[in-house]
Amino acid sequence: MHPEVARPYWERRARTLAWWINIGAWLEQFAPVFFAAATPAAVAIYAVRRQGGPQLPLAAGIGILAVLAATIALWRARAGFYRTAEARVLLEAGLYLDNRLTAATEGVAHWPGAPAKSEPVIRWRLQAPAGWIGAAAALLALSVLAPIGDASALPAFAGPPPSLVQTQGMITALQALKLVSPADLEKLAERAAELARRPPGSQFDHAALEAADALREQIATAAASLGRDFEAAASAIQAAADGGDLKAAAERLATALQGMRDGSLTANQELLSLMPGNLAELTGLSPQQLAQLAQQLGLAGAQTRGILGALGRGQGEFGDALPSWLGQGNGGPGGGGEAAPLTLKLPSPTETKGAAEGLSIGDLSRASLGDKLSTSAGAHEADPAKLVGNTSAGAVAAPALGGDAVWVNRLTPAERAALKGFFK
Amino acid sequence: MSDPKPPPTDTELTAASASLERLVATLRTVLFGQEELIELVVTGVLARGHLLLEGLPGLGKTELVKGLAGCLGLQSRRVQFTPDLLPGDITGNPVFEETAAGRRFVFQPGPVFANILLADEINRASPKTQSALLEAMQERRVTAGGETHTLPEPFFVLATQNPIDLEGTYPLPEAQLDRFLFKIVVGSNSADVLKRIVLNRELGAVPVVAPVLSREEFNGLLALVRRVHLPEVVADYIARLVHGSQPGVSAASAGVRFGASPRAALALAAAGRARAIRHGRPHLSFEDVQAVARSVLGHRIILEHTARLDGSTPQGVVEKLLAEIPAQPKPLPGTLRSAKIA
Numbered sequence: 001m002h003p004e005v006a007r008p009y010w011e012r013r014a015r016t017l018a019w020w021i022n023i024g025a026w027l028e029q030f031a032p033v034f035f036a037a038a039t040p041a042a043v044a045i046y047a048v049r050r051q052g053g054p055q056l057p058l059a060a061g062i063g064i065l066a067v068l069a070a071t072i073a074l075w076r077a078r079a080g081f082y083r084t085a086e087a088r089v090l091l092e093a094g095l096y097l098d099n100r101l102t103a104a105t106e107g108v109a110h111w112p113g114a115p116a117k118s119e120p121v122i123r124w125r126l127q128a129p130a131g132w133i134g135a136a137a138a139l140l141a142l143s144v145l146a147p148i149g150d151a152s153a154l155p156a157f158a159g160p161p162p163s164l165v166q167t168q169g170m171i172t173a174l175q176a177l178k179l180v181s182p183a184d185l186e187k188l189a190e191r192a193a194e195l196a197r198r199p200p201g202s203q204f205d206h207a208a209l210e211a212a213d214a215l216r217e218q219i220a221t222a223a224a225s226l227g228r229d230f231e232a233a234a235s236a237i238q239a240a241a242d243g244g245d246l247k248a249a250a251e252r253l254a255t256a257l258q259g260m261r262d263g264s265l266t267a268n269q270e271l272l273s274l275m276p277g278n279l280a281e282l283t284g285l286s287p288q289q290l291a292q293l294a295q296q297l298g299l300a301g302a303q304t305r306g307i308l309g310a311l312g313r314g315q316g317e318f319g320d321a322l323p324s325w326l327g328q329g330n331g332g333p334g335g336g337g338e339a340a341p342l343t344l345k346l347p348s349p350t351e352t353k354g355a356a357e358g359l360s361i362g363d364l365s366r367a368s369l370g371d372k373l374s375t376s377a378g379a380h381e382a383d384p385a386k387l388v389g390n391t392s393a394g395a396v397a398a399p400a401l402g403g404d405a406v407w408v409n410r411l412t413p414a415e416r417a418a419l420k421g422f423f424k
Numbered sequence: 425m426s427d428p429k430p431p432p433t434d435t436e437l438t439a440a441s442a443s444l445e446r447l448v449a450t451l452r453t454v455l456f457g458q459e460e461l462i463e464l465v466v467t468g469v470l471a472r473g474h475l476l477l478e479g480l481p482g483l484g485k486t487e488l489v490k491g492l493a494g495c496l497g498l499q500s501r502r503v504q505f506t507p508d509l510l511p512g513d514i515t516g517n518p519v520f521e522e523t524a525a526g527r528r529f530v531f532q533p534g535p536v537f538a539n540i541l542l543a544d545e546i547n548r549a550s551p552k553t554q555s556a557l558l559e560a561m562q563e564r565r566v567t568a569g570g571e572t573h574t575l576p577e578p579f580f581v582l583a584t585q586n587p588i589d590l591e592g593t594y595p596l597p598e599a600q601l602d603r604f605l606f607k608i609v610v611g612s613n614s615a616d617v618l619k620r621i622v623l624n625r626e627l628g629a630v631p632v633v634a635p636v637l638s639r640e641e642f643n644g645l646l647a648l649v650r651r652v653h654l655p656e657v658v659a660d661y662i663a664r665l666v667h668g669s670q671p672g673v674s675a676a677s678a679g680v681r682f683g684a685s686p687r688a689a690l691a692l693a694a695a696g697r698a699r700a701i702r703h704g705r706p707h708l709s710f711e712d713v714q715a716v717a718r719s720v721l722g723h724r725i726i727l728e729h730t731a732r733l734d735g736s737t738p739q740g741v742v743e744k745l746l747a748e749i750p751a752q753p754k755p756l757p758g759t760l761r762s763a764k765i766a
Contacts, residue, residue, distance in 0.1 A: 020760075021756065021757065021760060024756070024757040024759040024760040025757035025759075027757075027759050028757045028758045028759045077757070080754070080755070080757055082754065086752060086754055089657050089751065089752045090751075090752040090762075093710055093750075093751035093752055094762060094763065096711065098703075098705060098709035098710075098711050098712075099655055099657070099658060099707060099708070099709035099710060099711075100705075100707075100709075102655045102657055102658075102707075103653065103655060103705075103706070103707035106653070106655065106707075108431045108653045108655075108706050108707045109705065109706055109707055119763075120763045121762070121763055122756065122760045122761065122762060122763055123760065123761050123762075123763045124759065124760060125758065125759055125760060125761050126759060128758060128759070129759055
């Protein structure tokens with residue numbers, strides 16, 4: 001082949017080889033970058049479709065993202081780009097041309113003739129970039145083609161959250177019992193009404209749901225505590241009616257009354273005024289009166305604690321006093337004692353923090369080591385004014401004796417005498 | 425650095441190819457079935473290098489060297505190395521001479537004063553005698569009795585050694601091995617070759633070889649080899665090959681204690697140039713370097729004892745180097761692979 005023909009052939013082939021290698025280098029960098037860019041783009045496409053937002057800005061943004069990914073890949077791949085001279089060396093090494101192309105370029109040898117069949121010097125290895133790009137394309141296709149549910153087709157939930165409804169129901173039930181101070185119930189009702197006054201769109205906000213749940217738990221806990229106080233009082237009065245130790249019964253009754261007055265929910269003042277407040281008043285009632293009072297207090301305690309039945313727990317003893325839906329849970333599919341729908345498990349009364357159940361702080365007769373009588377929160381109170389300056393970390397009780405200890409402490413008199421004789 | 429010498433012309437290359445083809449054809453009549461050995465020997469001589477032939481006795485090493493000397497019309501001497509051989513037995517000795525002009529010491533040249541010195545079983549001589557060859561091989565001159573004597577041009581040492589006898593041998597030190605351009609392992613012959621030997625040769629009869637090249641023609645070939653163009657990409661390849669033989673530089677050099685020296689890089693270039701002339705090219709190529717790399721680098725790579733115990737050989741390291749180090753240093757991207765067919 002004439003050099004004038006061979007030279008353009010080989011130069012064109014070297015340029016083409018360099019071009020393909022550079023595309024390969026760019027593709028190697030572009031594939032993972034494209035995947036990284038396609039992931040948020042797919043999320044954005046799906047979100048815009050779901051919200052029914054404008055498509056044009058989204059398409060423009062994705063286009064800019066794609067151009068940015070291509071530019072980043074180009075910048076990262078540029079170090080691996082081949083120049084024509086480098087591709088020429090690869091070409092002549094791959095085709096076993098004895099460096100004739102380089103020598104011809106330098107004017108030392110003639111250009112070799114073009115081969116009849118153009119053998120490839122490189123082969124593509126596209127598994128990795130195809131994997132990246134395929135995954136990105138699948139994500140994008142999924143975001144475009146995935147069906148979007150019709151939000152208007154969903155049944156609208158009307159009304160306040162279930163926890164708030166339960167809370168209001170418990171307050172209504174407690175008001176109907178007339179066992180709790182109306183002022184306390186008024187405050188709770190006001191808080192519940194405040195939550196109910198929120199706009200319907202924000203009733204199911206996280207904060208609103210948390211507040212309704214907290215109020216419900218607070219009422220349930222307080223009612224349970226008050227109910228236990230009623231039952232404790234009933235137990236003490238029943239003991240007195242049965243001819244037991246009146247002094248001890250009076251003390252237990254006083255403790256129960258104190259709980260009724262100081263709890264989160266206090267007992268109705270009219271009810272408290274009817275209760276025997278001390279030993280004299282207790283002894284002033286006949287056993288029959290005491291038994292009747294104990295029975296009424298026990299019923300009151302059960303009814304107050306029974307308010308927990310609204311949450312599907314405890315023994316519901318209200319009958320018609322509670323709304324039809326505010327009773328025991330209907331159970332699970334098998335009819336078992338499962339929790340009612342949309343309710344949370346409450347801690348049992350014995351798990352209530354800060355409560356000294358079954359033990360009064362002053363009565364340690366049945367306490368054992370390790371029993372927790374109560375819990376309290378506190379903090380260290382450091383008084384900087386009382387700083388007394390540096391103090392020693394300890395005092396030396398006795399100076400070290402060193403080798404003398406051997407003579408003084410460890411040897412018998414006979415041994416000490418023998419050693420003294422030896423070293424004399 | 426630019427090459428000031430003009431590269432060989434087409435006419436010179438054609439004439440050189442014809443001369444070398446005659447030389448090789450004649451040598452093939454001396455040694456049957458050893459085409460690769462003959463090519464390597466001719467390449468080494470064209471590169472002005474000293475050659476070390478290693479092989480079992482009776483394979484024709486000595487005959488080949490004698491035939492080469494006969495073909496080139498050069499003066500050759502043969503020295504059978506033995507443990508009691510003294511340095512002066514090779515380089516020559518000052519001899520006391522009494523003439524009419526008076527008494528004086530006259531330098532009596534040794535067998536080293538020849539164009540081709542055949543050092544037969546070089547590893548049988550003591551290290552002291554072996555080292556006497558060092559100056560002659562490197563400087564192409566001999567110093568005796570305080571006087572320096574230049575050796576004739578051209579000067580080659582073609583040494584042989586027997587790999588199986590350990591008793592009474594002194595392995596060549598690395599410094600002396602490095603001065604040999606090639607270490608060529610002479611293999612055994614096939615049955616067909618042996619048949620040709622039996623049919624064409626007679627025990628004890630030395631084949632007669634007529635000179636095919638004059639001394640001037642041979643010197644012209646040596647000068648032509650020096651004018652072969654060395655492209656920068658090939659020089660870079662040589663440098664990376666030699667550098668890659670250093671311990672810890674490449675994966676192939678695992679177990680290498682000492683890699684090839686800079687002299688090895690020069691030897692690769694010189695031998696490659698000679699091969700390029702043999703193939704009628706005015707420039708060196710990757711293929712030239714790869715063809716001579718085994719013979720140039722094999723005896724210059726020293727392995728760790730542990731690597732030798734694991735079965736590694738310098739030849740294996742060279743093979744790994746050739747496989748590991750690409751002609752084009754810039755790597756291909758991961759999306760491509762070379763389609764080069766071995």
